Amino acid sequence: SQQGEEDxxxxxxxxxxxxxxxCSYKTSINNLQWYRQNSGRGLVHxxxxxxxxxxxxxxxxxxxxxxxxxxxxxxxxxxxxxxxASYFCATDDGDNQGGKLIFGQGTELSVKx
Amino acid sequence: xxxxxxxxxxxxxxxGQNVTFRCDPISEHxxxxxxxxxxxxxxEFLTYFQNEAQLEKSRLxxxxxxxxxxxxxxxxxxxxxxxxxxxxxxxxxSSRPTQGIDEQYFGPGTRLTVT
Numbered sequence: 001s002q003q004g005e006e007d008x009x010x011x012x013x014x015x016x017x018x019x020x021x022x023c024s025y026k027t028s029i030n031n032l033q034w035y036r037q038n039s040g041r042g043l044v045h046x047x048x049x050x051x052x053x054x055x056x057x058x059x060x061x062x063x064x065x066x067x068x069x070x071x072x073x074x075x076x077x078x079x080x081x082x083x084x085a086s087y088f089c090a091t092d093d094g095d096n097q098g099g100k101l102i103f104g105q106g107t108e109l110s111v112k113x
Numbered sequence: 114x115x116x117x118x119x120x121x122x123x124x125x126x127x128x129g130q131n132v133t134f135r136c137d138p139i140s141e142h143x144x145x146x147x148x149x150x151x152x153x154x155x156x157e158f159l160t161y162f163q164n165e166a167q168l169e170k171s172r173l174x175x176x177x178x179x180x181x182x183x184x185x186x187x188x189x190x191x192x193x194x195x196x197x198x199x200x201x202x203x204x205x206x207s208s209r210p211t212q213g214i215d216e217q218y219f220g221p222g223t224r225l226t227v228t
Contacts, residue, residue: 030213031213031214033216033217035219040202040224041221041222042117042119042204042219042220042221042222043156043204043206043219044219045216045217045218045219048214048216050214088155088156090155092215099144099146099161099208099210099215099217100146100158100161100169100171101146101148101156101158101206101217102158103155103156103157104155105153105154105155106154106155
């Protein structure tokens with residue numbers, strides 16, 4: 001079963017604009033990860049944020065985590081056409097020592113040149 | 114290329130046939146995961162190995178599915194008596210957990226079409 005829900009399901013913006021995607025999850029977690037997937041391809045790891053962190057940056061990416069609301073957001077600044085892809089958040093199962101990831105349904109981002 | 118590799122990339126098979134997929138993880142990674150992804154959905158966990166031990170299996174993994182990692186390196190996923198509902202992308206990921214962090218790296222996937 002899917003852990004999280006992502007919002008919006010689809011997002012269309014112009015190149016240069018910022019894109020914000022949100023993710024909510026249900027259970028306790030140790031960390032949350034964001035992945036990108038280009039059409040028909042595998043997933044590319046973008047960034048991981050631990051449950052005791054509130055914000056993390058990597059290049060044009062900014063991730064926030066609010067464990068009290070069980071939610072996270074991914075901000076892509078100054079978007080480019082090459083950012084067009086599906087973006088997924090994934091959480092571990094906080095009560096389980098195993099590392100299986102539980103994914104949301106994803107946000108499909110389209111960046112128009 | 115030292116990333117996760119999967120073979121084949123595409124497989125078309127008739128219903129009722131058996132198929133086998135292979136995954137080669139990043140060499141120093143001791144964990145290997147299998148996920149399945151259908152169109153428009155996020156990946157769903159199937160099973161994972163730590164070295165050669167299969168530690169967890171999802172309820173999604175019916176008795177027609179079997180996975181092995183005999184020497185703790187590459188893994189195979191076999192589907193027997195395929196059904197049309199098995200059509201999906203099968204993704205493999207590997208990791209080497211460090212200090213409680215299990216950052217998984219995914220392969221390109223094997224797309225299965227059952228006709």
